Amino acid sequence: MGINLNKKGLKRIAEASYVCYLFKNIKGKILGKDIKAQAISFRNGILKIKTSDPITASEIRFKGDLIKDKINKKIGAEAVLRIDARF
Secondary structure: OOOOHHHHOHHHHHHHHHHHHHHHHHHHHHHOOOOOEEEEEEEOOEEEEEEOOHHHHHHHHHOHHHHHHHHHHHHOOOOOOEEEEEO
């Protein structure tokens, strides 16, 4: 039984969940274990990240290309186009 996720509208939801999951797994390696940041959404190529303070948001913006590249490499496609970090 083949399920077409695109037809059911689930592909976008699955991709968003996976991108947020990947951020959770790589953030410690890139930003440090104690960083308080959470991926809250992924839509239209934009990964939105909520942080605990403005300094953390700035650090994520500074390392945004590295984060984006690591996630895209794991996915095998240029899915993440931009990182939007806010506190």
